[in-house]
Amino acid sequence: MLLIGILxxxxxxxxxxxxxxxxxxxxxxxxxxxxxxxxxxxIPPTLLALSQTPIKAAAVVALYFGIQQVESLIVVxxxxxxxxxxxxxxxxxxxxxxxxxxxxxxxxxxxxxxIVLQTWIQEILIEDVLNNWQxxxxxxxxxxxxxxxxxxxxxxxxxxxx
Numbered sequence: 001m002l003l004i005g006i007l008x009x010x011x012x013x014x015x016x017x018x019x020x021x022x023x024x025x026x027x028x029x030x031x032x033x034x035x036x037x038x039x040x041x042x043i044p045p046t047l048l049a050l051s052q053t054p055i056k057a058a059a060v061v062a063l064y065f066g067i068q069q070v071e072s073l074i075v076v077x078x079x080x081x082x083x084x085x086x087x088x089x090x091x092x093x094x095x096x097x098x099x100x101x102x103x104x105x106x107x108x109x110x111x112x113x114x115i116v117l118q119t120w121i122q123e124i125l126i127e128d129v130l131n132n133w134q135x136x137x138x139x140x141x142x143x144x145x146x147x148x149x150x151x152x153x154x155x156x157x158x159x160x161x162x
Contacts, residue, residue, distance in 0.1 A: 001028045001029070001031040001032060002028060003071070003075060004027050004028050004031045004038075004067060004071060005024045005025060005027055005028025005029075005031075006024070006028075007067045007070070008020075008023065008024040008027040008028070008041075008045075008063075008064070008067060009021060009024030011063040011064075011067065012024060012045055012060070012063070015049065015056060015059050015060060015063065016056075017045050017048055017049045017052075017056065017060060018048045018051075018052075019045075019048065020045075023041075023044055023045040023048070026041055026044060027041040027042075027045075027064070027067075031071075038064070038068050038071075041064070042060070042061060042064040045060050045064075046060045046061055073092070076091065076111075077089075077091040077092060080111065080115075085118075086111070086114065086115060086118060090114060091110075091111055091114070094110040094111060094113075094114040095107055095110045095111065097110075098110035098113070
């Protein structure tokens, strides 16, 4: 949210749009609402720029589009990597695949569903199944060692006769 606000402020300042701080703060705050917030945040500065020239309004729309592309393609994957242990490539591929199959709803739900799937795999498959399997292997290995040791002790006690 802070990054979007700062980038919006710098861009609106460079474009000489009225009230750049207010519009940037609005963009930062509306960033909290996924997918819809950024779209809503472009309306006030565009209307203010339109009151000056139509070209400036188009520049504001292009500025906000560019900021959202940077956020969607660079910032979000890096944040997902650090906060949700989700690799950036996984985030991008998930958005593309879910978007291809399910359209706008797929794009909207791709990252949360991948995080749920990753958590499910971590908890069910790795924690429950693989850890139990590894403990079972250790138990079986200890049994083999004990059986081998007992067999060896029996051989030693009986003078080599089983």
